[in-house]
Amino acid sequence: MYGDSASHDLRSALAAHHDVHMDNIVIGAGIDGLLGSLVRMTVTTGDTVVTSAGAYPTFNYHVNGFGGELVQVPFKNDMEDPDALINKAAETDAKLVYIANPDNPMGTCHSADVINDMINRVPDGCLLVLDEAYVEFAPEGTAPAMCVDDPRVIRMRTFSKAYGMAGARVGAAIGHKDLIANFAKVRDHFGMSRVSQAGALAALQDQTYLAQTQQNVVKSRDRISRIAHENGLTPITSATNFVTIDCGKSGDFARAVVAEMTTLGIFIRMPFVAPQDRCIRISAGTDADLDLFETALPKALSAARIKCP
Ligand SMILES: Cc1ncc(COP(=O)(O)O)c(C=O)c1O
Known part of the structure; x- marks a missing residue:
């Protein structure tokens, strides 16, 4: 049997969890899949979309794929910059403006008050995409209250991060019921497997x-x-399941550290865009994982200092 195309059980459980109606929720193949459907619904050739330079790149792939024009604003103090994003959206008559809160790759976050202020300033004709993939790791007061009567914002949640089910590909978009209903026109109705839906439901029910x-x-x-x-080195305070570490030198130096770590058998990542590319990004792991990291890092730093003084 196919999976339930309406993901009824998972949607109703999520609706109860967030205290919204199930018509305010659509399930998709992770946030990535839902971002694809959202961009397909809202962006056509030549439409402007605003994001931050160096923010989560998969959103950009969808915008480019559907012919949108990406406009990017810089990070400010290693954080996405809500004012700059909203100002740029107004200036360019953007269809969508994207922010991840907490953010990848820096792991920083804004308070709910800052995000609410952003929502209140979304220009007419624009929609705020609030990607909350990491929100379960963030301090209290990061996520604004759910306000699904507000058509200016759509929230993205996932089972990939805190629920540990990235391979199952389950995400949820939460928003105004008319916006959510529009997903039915473009989404892959039988794209969610039975196993993924059952797994996500079980995970949601296991809050312990x-x-x-x-x-x-x-x-x-x-x-x-x-x-x-x-x-x-200087770790940046993280609201996610990784820690971004400022290596205090150039992007070339950080890239050399990543390369040396790879040679030592440790896979880490780093931001792509300057000046954030002075950092490396380490995922949270088990004690055994971090033992390996602890041993390898000084070796990689020494080698990188020789190659990139
Ligand atoms: C900000 C952000 N959004 C979305 C995703 C992807 O989420 P999903 O697995 O639900 O597609 C990631 C994954 O790294 C991410 O960093």
Whole structure:
């Protein structure tokens, strides 16, 4: 049997979880899949879309794929810049403006007040895409209250991060019911497998396990930060399941560190765009993972300092 094309059970459980109606929720193949449907629904050739330079790139692929014109504003103090995003959206008559809160790749976040202010300033004819992939790792007061009567914002949530189910590909878009209903015109109706839907429902029902994961991630972030300090580097306070570490030098130096870590068998990543590319980005992991990281990092730094003094 196909999976339930309406994801009824998962949507009703999520609706209860967020205290909204199930008509305010659509399920898709992760946030990535939902972003694709959203851009397909709202953007046509030549339409402007605003995001931050160096923000989550998959959104950009969809915009480019559907013929939109991407306009990018810089990060400010290693954070996405809500004022610059909204001002640019107004200036360019944008159809969509995107922010991830917390953000990838810097791991920083804005408070709910800042995001609410942003929502209140969304220009007419524009929609704010609020990507909250990491919100379960963020401090209290990061997520604004759900306000699904407001047509100016759509929120994206996922089972990939705190629920640990990235391979199952389950995400949810939450917003005004008319906007959510429009997904039916473009989405892949039988794209969600039965196993993924059942798995996500079970994960949602196990909030104890979620809380344990959240605690594990806090512990892991603390240890990554400690290791960074011990190596003379500066960890950036993280609201996600990774820690971005400022290596205090050029992008070339950070790229050399990533390359040396790869040679040592440790896969880490880094921001693509300057000046954020002075950083490396380390995922939270098990004690055993971080033992390996702790051993490899000083070696990679020494090698990188020789290659990129
Ligand atoms: C900001 C952000 N949004 C969305 C995603 C992807 O989420 P999903 O697995 O639900 O497609 C990621 C994954 O790294 C991300 O960093």
